Amino acid sequence: MAIVQAMAILKIARMGHPVLKQVAAPVGDPKSAEIGQLIQDMIDTLADAAGAGLAAPQVHIPLRLVMFHVPAARAREEDGEAAEGCPFTVLINPEIEALSEDMVEGVEACLSLPDLAGMVPRYSHIRYRGFDHRGETVEREAEGFHARVVQHECDHLDGILYPMRMADLSTLTFTSEISRAREAELDEAEEEAENAENG
Ligand code: NI
Secondary structure, eight states: OOOOOOOOOOOOOOTTOGGGTSOOBOOSOTTSHHHHHHHHHHHHHHHHHTOSEEEGGGGTOOBSEEEEEEOHHHHHHHHOTTOOOEEEEEEEEEEEEESSSOEEEEEEOOTTSTTEEEEEEEESEEEEEEEOTTSOEEEEEEEHHHHHHHHHHHHGGGTOOGGGGOSOGGGOEEHHHHHHHHHHHHHHHHHHHHHHHTO
């Protein structure tokens, strides 16, 4: 009889929980059964939450392990038609190096701060390395949204949440207010167009 492994959706720690404030410890053996199980559970959790990335401290495990993906459509939306995105990646004991001093502002959200978003400056061009779930070395250069996601996830390993990186806290917003403001803008534009037609 086959043993079916149940899918596990882990509880996500929210801002204020001590596990999100600490510096996470390096993973000893990326190929261990425990890490394999953690990765599987985090994949299920990330899929359930429909996020771009997840770091182990967000599921109450203070280890240096993150996962992320950038679908091509999302990358094009953020960075234009030439952007390629990034396949689903597990990164263990990651290191990031900025390849340029250039910082760009962009909107970020986080599963540990539900329903909020804010403008965060990040390095526009980075190199990152670490190990994947098979213990193989991953080394990539990343730009734009891909670089942003990696910097956001790796910050979780050092107890940093995106509001701590924001240059202007007045941009911190409930996502429902962003859609409400967008609707109001559209209504206003429609009204203006009507008024213009009416002379
Ligand atoms: Ni996050």
